[in-house]
Amino acid sequence: MIEDNEKLTPEEIAAAEQPVETPEADPLAEKDAEIAELKDRLLRAVAESENVRRRLEREKADAVAYAVTGFARDLLGVADNLRRALEAAAKDGTVQGPLLSGVEITEKELLKVFEKHGIARIESVGQKLDPNRHQAMLEVAQDGAEAGTIVAELQTGYVLKDRLLRPAMVSVAKAG
Structure with a gap:
């Protein structure tokens, strides 16, 4: 341990105050990021399929209305x-x-x-x-x-x- 705080630089003090990451915390952060990414992809896929469904309904209505x-x-x-x-x-x-x-x-x-x-x-x-x-x-x-x-x-x-x-x-x- 260092007894004299005056000999440390401000960067060293800030680094010492940072919590030490444990091996258990890193996989959780990765899993949370992966879950967020998968959730975003799922929401985008659902929105895209809904847009395709609406477009097909509109095209079908136009085809029926203007078939003649x-x-x-x-x-x-x-x-x-x-x-x-x-x-x-x-x-x-x-x-x-x-x-x-x-x-x-x-x-x-x-x-x-x-x-x-x-x-x-x-x-x-x-x-x-x-x-x-x-x-x-x-x-x-x-x-x-x-x-x-x-x-x-x-x-x-x-x-x-x-x-x-x-x-x-x-x-x-x-x-x-």
């Missing part, structure tokens, strides 16, 4: 042709009676099926041009119309629930 997208796009041409036939018959006046009413009923039935499956027309005329829903084909001078307002619809656009199936092709009023 390709088929719906194909039917849009049919709806367009029925509308063109009705407009041509109205202009011409030669097609009357049962044929005309049959085409009208067919178009109404098709639109009812569209509505049943979440397919809706995009209302365009009188609206501001929305590049996410409309495709401007022409820019025309229009008295009384504000610039950027849709003045005519060249082809109807459709959405499936909240997704765009086909943009509406429109004519837009020009500035000045």
Whole structure:
């Protein structure tokens, strides 16, 4: 033992005050660190599996909701042709009676099926041009119309629930 404290340096005094580690204390600290690491890995793995489950549920819901997208796009041409036939018959006046009413009923039935499956027309005329829903084909001078307002619809656009199936092709009023 050292009897004279004045001969020791401050580092030696601090080292002497440190508790001496026993062989039993070191393995416990290692085991505690290993337990903490394993617990962290377990929590991360559980969180990851929960995220994967949620993502798969979301993807499944989207697949169910939008499974008819390709088929719906194909039917849009049919709806367009029925509308063109009705407009041509109205202009011409030669097609009357049962044929005309049959085409009208067919178009109404098709639109009812569209509505049943979440397919809706995009209302365009009188609206501001929305590049996410409309495709401007022409820019025309229009008295009384504000610039950027849709003045005519060249082809109807459709959405499936909240997704765009086909943009509406429109004519837009020009500035000045």
